[in-house]
Amino acid sequence: MTTQPAEIPHVAVADAPSQIARGSIIRRYPQLTISPAVLIGLLAAWWLASNVLAAPAYILPPPQDVLQAAVQGLARAPWDRASYWYHAGITVWEALAGFAIGSGFGALLGLLLSHWPLLGRSSYPYIVGFQSLPKVALAPLMVVWFGFGLEGKVFITAIITFFPVLVNTMAGYHSVEPERIELARSCNASEWHLLTKIMIPSLLPFLFAGLGVAAVLSILGAVVGEFVGARAGLGMLLMQYNQSMEIAPLFAVIVLLGLIGFMMNHAVGLVERRYCFWAQRASSSTRP
Amino acid sequence: MKHASATAPSIRGGAQGAVALIRARGLSKTYPTADSGEVTALRSVEFEIFHGEFVSVVGQSGCGKSTLLKLLAGLLPATSGTVELDGRPLSGPSPEAAVVFQSPVLLPWRSVLDNVLLPIEFRRLARSRYRQSALELLDMAGLREFARRYPFELSGGMQQRVALVRALVQDPRLLLMDEPFGALDAMTRELMNIELMRIWSRSRKTVLFITHSIAEAIFLSDRVIAMTPRPGRIADIVTIDLPRPRELAIINTDRFGRYVAHLRPLLEAQGGAF
Numbered sequence: 001m002t003t004q005p006a007e008i009p010h011v012a013v014a015d016a017p018s019q020i021a022r023g024s025i026i027r028r029y030p031q032l033t034i035s036p037a038v039l040i041g042l043l044a045a046w047w048l049a050s051n052v053l054a055a056p057a058y059i060l061p062p063p064q065d066v067l068q069a070a071v072q073g074l075a076r077a078p079w080d081r082a083s084y085w086y087h088a089g090i091t092v093w094e095a096l097a098g099f100a101i102g103s104g105f106g107a108l109l110g111l112l113l114s115h116w117p118l119l120g121r122s123s124y125p126y127i128v129g130f131q132s133l134p135k136v137a138l139a140p141l142m143v144v145w146f147g148f149g150l151e152g153k154v155f156i157t158a159i160i161t162f163f164p165v166l167v168n169t170m171a172g173y174h175s176v177e178p179e180r181i182e183l184a185r186s187c188n189a190s191e192w193h194l195l196t197k198i199m200i201p202s203l204l205p206f207l208f209a210g211l212g213v214a215a216v217l218s219i220l221g222a223v224v225g226e227f228v229g230a231r232a233g234l235g236m237l238l239m240q241y242n243q244s245m246e247i248a249p250l251f252a253v254i255v256l257l258g259l260i261g262f263m264m265n266h267a268v269g270l271v272e273r274r275y276c277f278w279a280q281r282a283s284s285s286t287r288p
Numbered sequence: 289m290k291h292a293s294a295t296a297p298s299i300r301g302g303a304q305g306a307v308a309l310i311r312a313r314g315l316s317k318t319y320p321t322a323d324s325g326e327v328t329a330l331r332s333v334e335f336e337i338f339h340g341e342f343v344s345v346v347g348q349s350g351c352g353k354s355t356l357l358k359l360l361a362g363l364l365p366a367t368s369g370t371v372e373l374d375g376r377p378l379s380g381p382s383p384e385a386a387v388v389f390q391s392p393v394l395l396p397w398r399s400v401l402d403n404v405l406l407p408i409e410f411r412r413l414a415r416s417r418y419r420q421s422a423l424e425l426l427d428m429a430g431l432r433e434f435a436r437r438y439p440f441e442l443s444g445g446m447q448q449r450v451a452l453v454r455a456l457v458q459d460p461r462l463l464l465m466d467e468p469f470g471a472l473d474a475m476t477r478e479l480m481n482i483e484l485m486r487i488w489s490r491s492r493k494t495v496l497f498i499t500h501s502i503a504e505a506i507f508l509s510d511r512v513i514a515m516t517p518r519p520g521r522i523a524d525i526v527t528i529d530l531p532r533p534r535e536l537a538i539i540n541t542d543r544f545g546r547y548v549a550h551l552r553p554l555l556e557a558q559g560g561a562f
Contacts, residue, residue, distance in 0.1 A: 177393070179390075179391060179393045180393055180395070182363060182387075182389070182393075183389065184410060185363055185381060186362075186381045186387045187381065187407040187410035187411060188380070188381050189410040190410075197395075197409065197410070204397075276397075278396040278397045278438060279396070
């Protein structure tokens with residue numbers, strides 16, 4: 001009567017997906033063929049609309065003009081004030097600084113408000129009230145407070161990224177399995193150990209979901225901040241091109257902003273995969 | 289209750305040592321309900337568990353057996369009555385008593401070995417001093433080659449064995465087990481019971497085992513505490529006089545059947561077989 005043999009087949013089940021690996025890479029990941037096809041389709045439709053159906057260039061500039069504008073903007077040296085690199089650098093700097101400050105405070109306050117429920121309950125109405133406020137409405141105020149420099153953009157980005165991180169941190173804290181807390185208590189764990197060894201790691205998947213949203217919102221914050229008044233940045237470029245009716249470079253900057261937002265979100269995803277590698281696989285097997 | 293008073297003297301007589309490792313005296317627990325009433329989970333529960341004994345508490349769900357375990361673990365304060373661990377009143381969780389929960393409660397971001405060493409970290413002891421014994425315990429549970437794996441790579445039965453090793457690593461004198469195999473399928477559960485017997489006979493810990501399975505309680509235990517549902521009270525404490533080591537086949541013997549026949553009606557204070 002031994003127990004091991006009956007247990008081992010369970011482990012083999014975890015390796016089952018390797019059977020699918022026999023197919024080619026294209027069969028394994030159909031999205032690798034489908035998503036470039038979607039892109040090509042969209043570009044073709046755009047090309048058709050502007051070149052064949054002759055949509056006016058001030059409404060829909062042809063893709064080749066947009067590409068040309070992008071190449072011109074990106075071909076210049078990064079320190080050249082006419083290059084996109086320069087303005088993108090300013091906008092990304094504002095977004096990253098605001099993201100770091102906003103999400104840092106959001107995570108910290110989220111922990112404090114969850115760990116001391118009285119504090120959380122008494123400040124909750126203010127949080128909900130402030131969250132329902134459209135934060136971009138504060139942008140004009142930023143010019144009054146901080147002028148045309150970078151500080152105002154960083155500040156509004158911080159406010160915008162603060163809330164998704166705060167809310168997700170609190171949701172993560174409250175969804176920690178009570179058994180984990182009981183385990184810590186049964187081992188006489190200190191409050192500090194409970195926080196650092198149980199609560200914070202447990203809420204990481206929630207925190208990263210908030211950070212992913214905040215990363216995309218950070219670009220929004222920086223661009224809106226630049227809209228209301230700035231000397232540099234992609235948001236300021238957008239306003240300039242809009243006023244001078246240069247629609248092709250306007251499109252190029254929009255595409256560039258989309259790429260930057262995508263990369264920010266992707267960067268958060270990479271960090272998440274490093275620190276939350278356990279989250280997706282764990283949820284399927286820890287519960288019987 | 290008359291059963292309990294009738295059998296209690298014979299149990300004290302049968303115990304080898306005079307000092308109980310754990311002693312519950314007049315233990316009661318009431319919870320407040322939402323409509324500002326009260327619900328009594330446990331009423332004047334009294335028993336003793338001696339060193340090296342394996343004692344099961346069996347009862348229907350809602351008979352307060354999990355509450356009892358939390359009181360003994362120092363995780364909940366009693367409404368009235370006392371718990372004594374080795375002659376001293378219990379005021380909170382003690383390093384002498386380790387808990388194995390219903391689910392394994394392994395931390396998914398820690399490897400098996402790091403999960404086992406978690407109580408050592410919580411108690412601010414040196415990990416390096418316990419590493420070797422942790423590996424030996426994993427070896428005893430047949431998990432040595434999984435020390436560097438993560439919980440999600442293990443089956444449910446293996447996860448629960450890791451949880452058992454985690455409880456043993458602190459070298460407690462008392463193991464409090466709250467339906468530890470309740471979530472496993474019947475086959476794995478039987479294997480786990482045999483495994484637990486093997487580990488218990490080697491480590492010689494005192495065990496309090498909570499279960500709702502009468503057969504499991506009889507198979508594992510030296511004594512079985514039968515509890516009535518709502519409010520939870522002790523109906524009887526039965527000494528299981530079956531030879532050890534026990535094999536699964538013992539379940540089919542007449543003596544085993546007589547214990548089942550004696551215990552089953554005690555749990556059904558309000559009717560219903562399951």
